[in-house]
Amino acid sequence: MIEFGEYNNIVSYIKTASELNNEAIMWVYSYKIDDIMFDAGCANARNELKEYLKNVNIEKLVVSHYHEDHFGGASLFSKDSLIFARPETRDVMSNPPKLNEFFQWAWGQPEPVEDIQSIPESIMVGEMTFEVIELFGHSPEMIGLYEKERGWLFSADAVPLPTRKNIAMPEENVPMLIETMERIHKLKPKVLFDSHRGPIENPSDHILKRIEYLKNLQQKIQGMHNEGMSIQEIEDQLEIVPPWYMDLTEGRFGVDLLIKSLLNEKADSE
DSSP, X not given: OEEEEEETTTEEEEEEOOEETTEESSOEEEXXXXXXXXXXXXXXXXXXXXXXXXXXXXXXXXXXOSOHHHHTTGGGTTTTSEEEOOHHXXXXXXXXXXXXXXXXXXXXXXXXXXXXXXXXXXXXXXXXXXXXXXXXXXXXXXXXXXXXXXXEEEEETSSOSSSXXXXXXXXXXXXXXXXXXXXXXXXOOSEEEETTTEEEESOHXXXXXXXXXXXXXXXXXXXXXXXXXXXXXXXXXXXXXXXXXXXXXXXXXXXXXXXXXXXXXXXXXX
């Protein structure tokens, strides 16, 4: 599926998703300003995205990180556009891992992408200058684009979708995610261009709710751990209800992964 919209007559957004009973499973947003696009959507919307690209000029595609819902359509750009990504993301994009059945259904299997460039420190779009900023935590190398004069931050997945994050992935560093959200909050962005919620105006409270929840959860988990409780005992005590699909991810998501990250990792971990 694909849908389109605009924000402030300057930013266009392209929403892609897999379809179930004529409904989107979960939208992921790509953003376009002039001839630059931030992220490329999911592979299951390739046909619709291909039709869209016939009618627009994209000179540069910037990929935020290596998860398949953000670069799944990138192979459609390779002949006509410069594609920019960080080293770890470039490696995955050039040789995408084979997704299991659930993730092929949810997002689609990306095709390999060639000729990926290193991301510069900043990107000019007309009179606007977008600083490339590190938003590590959700993935080890995720980046965003920040336009200081307008207070616009294209934040990818730096701010969790749910208010109460209850699962994590093996590569997530949740303390670093908290630190990244705190840095974002200090920037005082006027608009957060989120990859799953769309543009969020005046996002201070939105960000603070997620920081507060994760910090309180971390304190609670550390207290249980100091009492000698195991990871499984902590999980049982928290009574966190995982999403219906978690077992289908075959270990790519887990409540235990969230607990382990909050216990064992530091914000300055590599």
